[in-house]
Amino acid sequence: MRNVKIVVEYDGTNFQGWQRQARGETIQGLLEEILSRLDGRRVVVHGAGRTDAGVHALGQVASFMLHREMPSLELLRALNGNLGPEVRVREVSFVEPSFHARFSAKAKAYRYVFYLGEVVSPFLHRYVYHCHYRLNVERMRAVAPLFVGQHDFSLLCSKSRPGGSTVREIVQLELTEQDELLEVQITANGFLRSMVRRLAGTLQEVGRGRLSAEEVERLLRGDQSVPAGPSLPAKGLTLLRVEY
Amino acid sequence: MRNVKIVVEYDGTNFQGWQRQARGETIQGLLEEILSRLDGRRVVVHGAGRTDAGVHALGQVASFMLHREMPSLELLRALNGNLGPEVRVREVSFVEPSFHARFSAKAKAYRYVFYLGEVVSPFLHRYVYHCHYRLNVERMRAVAPLFVGQHDFSLLCSKSRPGGSTVREIVQLELTEQDELLEVQITANGFLRSMVRRLAGTLQEVGRGRLSAEEVERLLRGDQSVPAGPSLPAKGLTLLRVEY
Numbered sequence: 001m002r003n004v005k006i007v008v009e010y011d012g013t014n015f016q017g018w019q020r021q022a023r024g025e026t027i028q029g030l031l032e033e034i035l036s037r038l039d040g041r042r043v044v045v046h047g048a049g050r051t052d053a054g055v056h057a058l059g060q061v062a063s064f065m066l067h068r069e070m071p072s073l074e075l076l077r078a079l080n081g082n083l084g085p086e087v088r089v090r091e092v093s094f095v096e097p098s099f100h101a102r103f104s105a106k107a108k109a110y111r112y113v114f115y116l117g118e119v120v121s122p123f124l125h126r127y128v129y130h131c132h133y134r135l136n137v138e139r140m141r142a143v144a145p146l147f148v149g150q151h152d153f154s155l156l157c158s159k160s161r162p163g164g165s166t167v168r169e170i171v172q173l174e175l176t177e178q179d180e181l182l183e184v185q186i187t188a189n190g191f192l193r194s195m196v197r198r199l200a201g202t203l204q205e206v207g208r209g210r211l212s213a214e215e216v217e218r219l220l221r222g223d224q225s226v227p228a229g230p231s232l233p234a235k236g237l238t239l240l241r242v243e244y
Numbered sequence: 245m246r247n248v249k250i251v252v253e254y255d256g257t258n259f260q261g262w263q264r265q266a267r268g269e270t271i272q273g274l275l276e277e278i279l280s281r282l283d284g285r286r287v288v289v290h291g292a293g294r295t296d297a298g299v300h301a302l303g304q305v306a307s308f309m310l311h312r313e314m315p316s317l318e319l320l321r322a323l324n325g326n327l328g329p330e331v332r333v334r335e336v337s338f339v340e341p342s343f344h345a346r347f348s349a350k351a352k353a354y355r356y357v358f359y360l361g362e363v364v365s366p367f368l369h370r371y372v373y374h375c376h377y378r379l380n381v382e383r384m385r386a387v388a389p390l391f392v393g394q395h396d397f398s399l400l401c402s403k404s405r406p407g408g409s410t411v412r413e414i415v416q417l418e419l420t421e422q423d424e425l426l427e428v429q430i431t432a433n434g435f436l437r438s439m440v441r442r443l444a445g446t447l448q449e450v451g452r453g454r455l456s457a458e459e460v461e462r463l464l465r466g467d468q469s470v471p472a473g474p475s476l477p478a479k480g481l482t483l484l485r486v487e488y
Binding site (some may be wrong): 009010011056080085086087088089090097119120121122123125127 | 253254255259300321329330331332333335363364365366367369371
């Protein structure tokens with residue numbers, strides 16, 4: 001039995017997210033179905049980030065145990081031959097038994113893309129959030145460093161499950177503008193549910209002039225009287241990579 | 245009554261091509277439906293290039309007569325508000341009555357994209373042709389100039405309708421490589437049906453070493469004993485722009 005690590009890229013538009021569900025197609029569900037057929041037994045696939053419905057990935061990582069012996073290139077082709085074109089396995093490697101895609105992850109990087117122009121290209125519309133507000137990007141850039149470091153993000157995620165720490169460390173948060181696209185890249189040691197989308201929504205409120213730097217600081221200190229930004233649409237979000 | 249010129253961008257994946265048809269959604273059909281409703285009478289839309297099912301456009305041009313008086317920005321928004329996100333009108337302008345999107349066109353530019361790598365990205369698969377052959381791009385580049393100039397392309401199109409000239413002039417044919425993408429850009433004063441896709445297919449045969457420069461010359465002189473390349477898949481083709 002070998003422990004396998006795969007790197008997966010997907011266009012999440014037509015999926016119900018990463019995590020296996022009773023109804024609807026998911027990336028984990030698809031992979032488990034193919035691998036279980038291949039291995040002749042139930043294979044459980046662990047993903048590094050449980051991306052929500054509509055969220056994309058360039059470098060999602062997953063791991064699973066496989067009984068069947070086969071070369072990595074053959075396994076890659078068997079997977080891609082059975083997945084649709086919207087999901088591609090880019091790398092297959094055999095790793096030590098202790099490796100676990102989620103628990104071994106040291107950091108993850110996500111990107112959130114705002115489209116600030118008038119007309120969204122048909123070639124982009126599945127991958128960007130069309131923001132209709134005028135944003136002051138310099139204001140957004142100025143508050144970005146406030147998020148970096150260790151904070152309790154309980155006010156910047158979806159309602160947290162009882163128990164479990166809501167403290168995470170953001171190691172990098174960068175804004176880059178190109179033409180009418182504004183890209184926010186966030187690297188952290190872990191993410192809470194909807195955290196990137198609410199962070200992006202909070203940055204949007206700053207860009208609109210509806211939140212000040214001082215209010216962002218209060219949010220990050222847990223002041224519930226400050227309204228955090230909304231969770232922005234899933235389509236603008238992409239899991240870029242997972243670091244181990 | 246005013247003559248209107250529009251520039252249209254579309255992802256052709258889910259369309260039956262440009263031209264109105266009895267069954268299936270087409271770009272011309274959609275535009276005519278929206279404009280006829282808007283104008284309260286039947287509006288006929290003329291496109292510069294009648295792209296086939298699955299072919300994309302960045303700068304398709306179309307023209308039509310409109311009775312209703314409205315500012316160009318309002319018309320642009322009315323169109324985009326009624327089209328799905330896979331078709332976007334990028335520009336609307338009022339032009340002299342003699343302008344006709346097809347008959348006034350002086351040149352058109354198309355792009356055909358080969359993907360030469362192992363795994364096609366989910367974000368690209370709708371827009372590239374995955375070529376499984378090893379291509380000698382230098383050989384392809386060397387024959388490219390042979391196509392430039394005025395030629396009878398009757399052997400490099402789909403079966404031509406009886407009558408009508410099959411002579412066209414290619415003014416530019418360029419190959420550019422970036423990472424695993426090979427892009428062929430062709431500008432001509434006009435194109436026959438399937439011409440770009442068969443030209444791309446013929447270049448592919450050259451790249452595979454199955455056609456020589458001398459055979460390409462013979463093809464362009466109408467030598468039917470030389471087998472032209474196949475018409476490559478529609479998804480790799482994009483109408484880039486129309487010049488007037």
